[in-house]
Amino acid sequence: MAIVFEQVSFAYDERSLWRHSALEEVSLELGTGVFAAVAGSTGSGKSTLLQHFNGILKPTGGKVRVLDFTLQAGEKQPPLRELRRRVGLVFQFPEQQLFEDTVEKDLCFGPLNFGMGAEEARERASKALALVGLDDSFLPRNPFHLSGGQMRKVAIASVLAMDPDVIALDEPTATLDPQSRAELAELLSRLQREQGKTVIVVTHRMEEMLPYVDTWIVMKGGAKVFQGSPAELVRESGWLERECGLAVPACITTWNNIAARFGLEDEEPCLTSEKLAWRVARLLERPGQSIMREGGG
Numbered sequence: 373m374a375i376v377f378e379q380v381s382f383a384y385d386e387r388s389l390w391r392h393s394a395l396e397e398v399s400l401e402l403g404t405g406v407f408a409a410v411a412g413s414t415g416s417g418k419s420t421l422l423q424h425f426n427g428i429l430k431p432t433g434g435k436v437r438v439l440d441f442t443l444q445a446g447e448k449q450p451p452l453r454e455l456r457r458r459v460g461l462v463f464q465f466p467e468q469q470l471f472e473d474t475v476e477k478d479l480c481f482g483p484l485n486f487g488m489g490a491e492e493a494r495e496r497a498s499k500a501l502a503l504v505g506l507d508d509s510f511l512p513r514n515p516f517h518l519s520g521g522q523m524r525k526v527a528i529a530s531v532l533a534m535d536p537d538v539i540a541l542d543e544p545t546a547t548l549d550p551q552s553r554a555e556l557a558e559l560l561s562r563l564q565r566e567q568g569k570t571v572i573v574v575t576h577r578m579e580e581m582l583p584y585v586d587t588w589i590v591m592k593g594g595a596k597v598f599q600g601s602p603a604e605l606v607r608e609s610g611w612l613e614r615e616c617g618l619a620v621p622a623c624i625t626t627w628n629n630i631a632a633r634f635g636l637e638d639e640e641p642c643l644t645s646e647k648l649a650w651r652v653a654r655l656l657e658r659p660g661q662s663i664m665r666e667g668g669g
C-alpha cells in the first residue's frame with residue numbers, strides 16, 4: 373500500500389480556544405500506482421487530508437503510513453526531508469509553492485536541495501516544464517509575472533522535477549483553460565500508467581478526472597463517507613449528491629437514466645460523452661427501440 377490512514381483525526385490550533393476539528397477518524401487505503409480522486413463540498417477536509425500525505429500536517433489522533441514512513445499522533449516523526457522527496461504535493465494556490473525570482477530557480481530548487489548537480493537539475497527543470505506544456509523560454513521569467521494558468525503549470529512542474537513516487541495535487545486544474553485541463557488529466561494518467569506513479573487529485577470538477585480515476589474518495593464534515601470504484605460511485609451517486617453536496621457529472625446522471633431505462637444496471641458504466649453516445653447508438657439499433665418513454669417522457 374502506498375498510503376494507509378488508521379483512524380486519523382486532525383484539529384487545527386489543537387491546544388487553543390480556537391481548536392477546529394477538520395478530520396474525524398478517517399481510515400483509508402490507497403494501493404501503489406493507483407489514480408485516486410478526492411471529492412466533497414467546500415470545507416469537507418480534502419486539503420487537510422492531502423497535507424497529511426507528506427507530513428505538512430501531522431495527525432492529532434491515529435496513524436498515517438505513507439510508503440515506508442509512519443506519522444503517528446504523540447510519536448517521534450520520521451525524517452520529513454526524504455518523505456517530501458518521494459511524495460510531491462501541489463498546493464491549492466501556486467503562490468504557496470513558488471518563491472524564487474525565476475522559473476528556473478524554482479524548478480531547480482528541489483533537485484539541488486536533494487543533492488543533484490546544477491546540470492542535472494536544469495535538465496530536470498526543462499523536462500518537467502515540457503511535461504506541463506511550457507517551453508524553455510519560461511525558465512528566465514519571474515513566476516509571479518506569469519498568468520494564473522502558467523503559474524499553476526510551473527507549480528506542478530516544480531513537483532514533477534523531483535520525480536516523486538506519489539504525486540498529490542490540490543485542485544490542479546483550477547485557473548487552467550479547458551485544453552490545459554484535459555492535457556493535465558491526460559499527463560497525470562500517463563505518469564500513473566507508464567511510470568507507476570501513485571496519483572491523488574482533489575477535485576471539484578469530477579467530470580475531468582472520471583475517465584482516469586480508479587478510486588474515488590468522498591469527504592463530508594471531516595469524515596470519509598465513501599471510497600470506491602467508478603462503478604460504485606455511479607451506483608451511489610444519488611445519495612452522494614443529496615447528502616454530500618457532490619456535483620455529480622452529467623454523464624453519470626445520464627448513464628443512470630439510460631441504465632434504468634434499458635436495464636443495464638449490471639453493465640460497466642460509460643463515463644465519457646463519446647462512450648455514452650456509442651452505447652446509446654448501439655441500444656437504438658435494437659429492433660423496436662426508442663430512447664423516449666411511451667408518452668414522450
Ligand SMILES: Nc1ncnc2c1ncn2[C@@H]1O[C@H](COP(=O)(O)OP(=O)(O)OP(=O)(O)O)[C@@H](O)[C@H]1O
Nearest residue numbers: 384392393394412413414415416417418419420421
Ligand atoms: N489553517 C486553518 N486554521 C483553522 N481552520 C482551518 C484551517 N484550514 C482549514 N481549516 C478548516 O478546516 C476545515 C477543512 O478545511 P479544508 O481546507 O481541508 O477543506 P476543503 O474540503 O479542502 O475545502 P475547499 O474545497 O474549500 O478547498 C474547514 O472547516 C476549514 O475552515
